[in-house]
Amino acid sequence: MHDRRSLTEHRIERVLNERLKPAVHRRVGDLTVQAWHVDGGQGEPVAPSEAFAASYEPFAVGDQWGPAWGTTWFHVTGNAPAPDPAGPLEIVFDLGWADHSPGFQAEGLVYRPDGTTIKGLNPRNVWIPVPPGKAVDLYVEAAANPLILEIDPFRPTKLGEKTTAGDRPLYRLARAEVCVRDTQVWELVADIEVLDGLMRSLPEQDGWRMELQLGLDHALDVIDLQDVPGTAAAAREVLAPLLARTASQGAHKISAVGHAHIDSAWLWPVRETVRKVARTVSNVTNLLDTDDSLLFAMSSAQQYEWIERERPEVFARLVEHVKSGRFVPTGGMWVESDTNMVGGEAMARQFVMGQGYFREKFGITCSEVWLPDSFGYSAGLPQIVKQAGLTHFLTQKISWNQKNVFPHHTFQWEGIDGTRVFTHFPPVDTYNSDLSGRELAHAATNFRDKGAASYSLAPFGWGDGGGGPTREMLQRAARTQDLEGSAQVTVEAPSAFFAKAEADYPDAPVWAGELYLELHRGTYTSQAKTKAGNRRSEHLLREAELWAATAAVRGLADYPAEDLKRLWKVVLLQQFHDILPGSSIAWVHREAAENYAAVEAELEELIADRLALLAGDGDQPVTFNATPFDGAVPALSGAVAARGGDPVRVEETADGIVLDNGVVTVTIDRAGIVTGLLDQATRRDVVPAGERANLLQLHQDFPNMWDAWDIDEFYRNTVRDLTEIDDLRVDLADNGAAAVTVRRTFGDSSVVQTMVLQPGARQLDCSVDVDWHERETVLKAAVPIDVHAKEAAFETQFGHLVRPTHTNTSWDAARFEVCAHRFVHVAERDFGAAVVNSATYGHDVTRHESPDGGTYSTVRLSLLRAPRFPDPETDQGRHARSYAIVVAPDVSAAVEAGYRINLPARQVTGSPVEPLVRIGGEGTAAVEAVKLAEDGSGDVIVRIYEPLGARTRVTVEPGFEHTGARQVNLLEDDVEADGLTVEDGRITLSLRPFQLVTVRLSR
Structure with missing residues (x-):
């Protein structure tokens, strides 16, 4: 039997849904609709001018339209009646939506015949304003985006690629009439x-x-x-x-920020995002024109540039509202990128490009990072944020943690170098709030810093696929501004919230280290080609800038600033948090692969050209080394691989193969698996007794949800070691190296493993060439290391993060799959090893009891996955991966090996070339970037960081005439010197652990 409370609630729901809401719009006039289906409805978007000149056919309510990803233009004509005292006249135009998921299905943009836009259409925004007593003449560009999320529970779909989506119409025009909004x-x-x-x-x-x-x-x-x-x-x-x-004095205070989280690609391609942004901005500017209470914040300079280029009329309206202070650029980044996998310099460029765009177009330098939906936040980020001119950080995603509830909503976040940034997680637990009573109440009760603090932020507006705030949301905000029992809602800018929150909570607690998301761990591995393309592009850009800057300073060629900027933008876009993580539809990753191939081809041509100019006409072999070691920017000592050395000795035994280069001895059994890697200097074997390294392992990988995103811990419950062998071969190279090649088949796949020992090297180079056709399976490479350690070092931006490898607490146990960049290092006091890689991000490190006492650690690289949603063909096909097992007593050897595997030396014929800049002195520092200044002055920018986690003192030695050196931030603004001194022309840097410094050398 229902109590009175339940009866009241049910009564309200039924009256609202069946009587009141249908009575809001009353039909007062009919419309004539015609349609033009672009290339039969399956064509790519066209310019409005082309659409206006097309031949339209009669179309009626109830008619079908829209094959997946197609475009239909509707021409809507008629006459609006005289004014009605009950309210304004509006067209209700329903494209045939499901009553949910705005931003994930069909959408429209309404144009006047002169090409100007009015507003967007989506399931929560079905109306078009019309003046009374006037003729109606409008065009609607309708996008038939498929509702992929209806596929439940995330089953494979062919709708994610236009070529496989089919030509079946997905929608019916449901309503087209002139109404009075009562x-x-x-x-x-x-x-x-x-x-x-x-x-x-x-x-x-x-x-x-x-x-x-x-x-x-x-x-x-x-x-x-x-x-x-x-x-x-x-x-x-x-x-x-x-x-x-009115509300009580102690009511929780919510800063409501109008917002539309628009994924730059996800369940739609990038080209559709351009239109999504246009529709959303049209909606927002229409609402800004008609409701003075709205303030709207939008991140991602890339999305502004799209509008500027593709929809200049929409951009012009945006600019006017930016000038008035009600349309607020925020975030300071090119896109809302992933932060786990993005390299240090690329992470810096996200802010350099984003802040640069906002400064150029609007004269604004953003102060708040806006990353509500990225899949965890690296410990290297706070320093980058501060050096890019930002002071505050906002995210939402950590509320998705599976196991551990994050203890704060407002706090100081401390990065690996000690930099702190004031950070807020909105307790409303969504970045798409509608300001409903339920959400406001949840924000107030959920706020974990209550008592000590009073303010939180709520981003409101339909998002993911866009749409933005609605007038109904503003109605709720107005009614809850000061209402008994409710949080007090004020619509204001992010900067206003952070000013209040920081003043209200001066002693906010400190959280040190990464903001690890206990979810979506599979994103470190899914779509392996996208990840390989990112890593390769980051390092090619480093090389291109270094050699182009060197050639420009030497007067050999102009610096290709615009070309490099254009290529950086392509790479930065692919780092968006649903592209680089591998969680988008097939269309997105196909285009990413094409983009990376084009970037690589152009950069390789640029690099080859500049190397030829630098080497000149000589006939000597010249080695160009873009790492920070023994080359253009030497920084570290203790090379991983000695230069030269005797040829590797090969011995075949009954048990296998022994490779010896006088530095290490490698033993490989008859199954082609490493059983020993003996460091002859210490007589320590990297591989524990009885264990095998470079062992490929397969696990069933079928997470409970979010296929491309997640890898759940129970995947470890079943494992298959790949020990069967088809062929094993030993080869000797002309340079004295020895290679062992192993062929294996498993399931529907095959792999060629190659292990190479170079003369004088203290590492074993490994590679796999996989023809991958498994499904819902993860492929890992295991490297057991005979050290007793409770933690491991994982490279992140401008340094490394130390994580426990034990599972003492639930927080430790939750990190069963983690991200690293170029290396993972485990060590005892005087001995250790690193596993370095050229394209892998997902890792796990576990501790195991040794039979003879103590423990050893196993480092595993996650090489490939095979999830089936949203791309049912994820990772199918050929993949090549390189990694190395390095004898590394300390982390400096890991740093160096990580650089070398990603930046192999290049050889040309010519004359010796002096480095553009050297790092000298007794200390250790790494040069991450050498380029010319963004302002076109020709000054040289050198980005340097301390990579080992130790205080150091080094000198910067330019190889060219310069008139001065000064410290700047990432935006190349002058800053107060922090570690940089210049005395008698000698440039010295005193660096704290992991400190990042940018030096500007004037010419």
């Missing part, structure tokens, strides 16, 4: 929704809750369900005293 009914709906949401959020025996219930019941009694427009005003009078009750 103001009193519309406002009554908002009154009831706000008070009903508040009532449901209060305790059952709360007195104010009971008053609300009685008042709502009375208001429903007043409504004549057969004459809703005629009785709406009377019902509102009943509710007015309830809405007039």
Whole structure:
């Protein structure tokens, strides 16, 4: 039997959905609709001018349109009647939506015949304003984006690639008519929704809750369900005293920021994102024009540039509202990128490009990082944020943790170098809030810093696929600005929130280290080709800038600043948090592969050209080394591989093969698996007794949800070691190296493993060439290391992060799959090893009991996955991966080996070339970038960091005439010197652990 509370709630829901909301729009006129299906509905988007000149055919409500990813233009004509005292006239134009998932299905953009836009259309924004007594003449560009999320529970779909999506129409035009929006009914709906949401959020025996219930019941009694427009005003009078009750002094305070989180690609291709942004910005500017209460913040300079280029009229409207301060650029980044896998210099360029764009177009330097949806946040980020001119950080995603609840919503976040940034997680637990009573109540009760702090932020507006704030959300904000029992809502900018929050909470607690997301761990591995393309592009850009800067300073060629900037933008876009992580549809990753191939080809040509110019006409072999070691920018000592050395000796035994180069001895058994890697200097074997290294392992990989995103811990419960062998071969190279090649087949796949020992090297180079056709399986390469260690070092931006490898706490146990860049290092006091790689990010490190006492650690690289949603063909096909097992007593050897495997030396014929800059002195530092200044002055920019986690002192030695050196931030603004001194022309850097410094050398 239902209690009174349940009856009231059900009554409200039914009256709202079946009587009040349908009465908001009353039909007063008909429209004529014609349609033009671009290339039969399956064509790519066209310019409005082309669409306006097309031949249209009659179309009626109920007719089908829209094969997946197609475009249909509707021409809508008619006459609007005279003004109606009940409210404004609006067209209701329903493309045939499901009543949910705005941003994930069909959308439209409304144009006037002159090409100017009015607003966007989506399931929560179905109306178009029309002036009364005027002719209607409008065009609607309708995008038939498939509702991929209806595929439940995330089953494989062919809709993610246009070539396989089919030509079946997905939608029917459901409504096209001129209506009156009844103001009193519309406002009554908002009154009831706000008070009903508040009532449901209060305790059952709360007195104010009971008053609300009685008042709502009375208001429903007043409504004549057969004459809703005629009785709406009377019902509102009943509710007015309830809405007039003011909040208590201690009410939680919410800064509501208008927002539309638009994924730059995800379940739609990049080309569709361009249109999504245009539709959303049109909606927002329309709302800004008509409602003074809205303030809207939008991140991602890339999305602004798209609008500027593709929809200049929409951009012009945006610019006017930026000038008024109500359309607020935020975030300071090129895109809302992933932060786990992005390399140090690329992470810096996200801010250099983003802040640079906002400065150039609007004269604005953003102060808040805006990353609500990235999949965890690296410990290297706070320093980068501060050096890019930003002071505050916002995210939401850590609320998705599977096991451990993050203890704070507002705190100081400390990075690996000690830099702190004031950080906020909105306790509303969504970046797409609709400001409902349920969400506001959740924000207030969920806020973990209550008592000590009073403020939180709520980003409101339909997002993921865009749409933005609606006028209904603004109605709720107005009613909850000062309402008893509710959090107090103020619509304002992110900067206003952070100013209040920081002043309110001066002693905010400190969280040191990464913000690890206990979810979506599979994103470190999914779509392996996308990840390989990113890694390769980052390092090619490093080389191109270094050699181009060197050639420019030597007067041999102009610096190709615009070309490099264009290529950086391509790479930065691919780092968006659903592209680089591998969680987008097939279309997105196909285009990413094409983009990376084009970037590589152009950069290789640029590098070859500059190397030829630098080497000149000589006939000597010249080695160009772009690493920070013994080359153009030497920085570290203790080379991993000695130069030269005797040829590797090969001995075949009954048990296998022994390779010896006088530095290490490698033993490989008859199954082609490493059983020993003996360091002759210490007589320590990297491989524990009885264990095998470079062992490929397969696991079933079928997570509970979010296929491309997740790898769940139970994957470890089943494992298959790949020990079967088809062929084993030993080869000797001309340079004295020895290579062991092993061929294996498994399932529907095959792999060629190659292990190479170079003369004089203290490492074993490994590679795999996999023809991968497994499904829902993960392939790992295991390297057991005979050291007793409770932690491991994992490279991140401008340094490394030390993580426990034990599982003492639930926080430790949750890190069963983690991200590293170029190396993972485990060690005892005087001995250790590293596993370095050229294209891998996913790793796991575990501890195991040794039979003879103590423990050893196993480092595993996650090489390939095979999830089936959203791309059912994820990772199918050929993949090549390189990695190395390095004898590394300390982390410096790991750093060096990581650079070398990603930046192999290049050899040309010519004359010796002096480095553009050297790092000298007794200390250790790494040069991450050498380039010319962004302002075109020709000054040389040198980015240097301390990579080992130790204080150091080094000298910077330019190989060219310069007139001065000064410290700048990432944006190349002058800053107060922090470690940089210049005395008698000698440039010295005193660096803290992991400190990042940018030096500007004037020419």
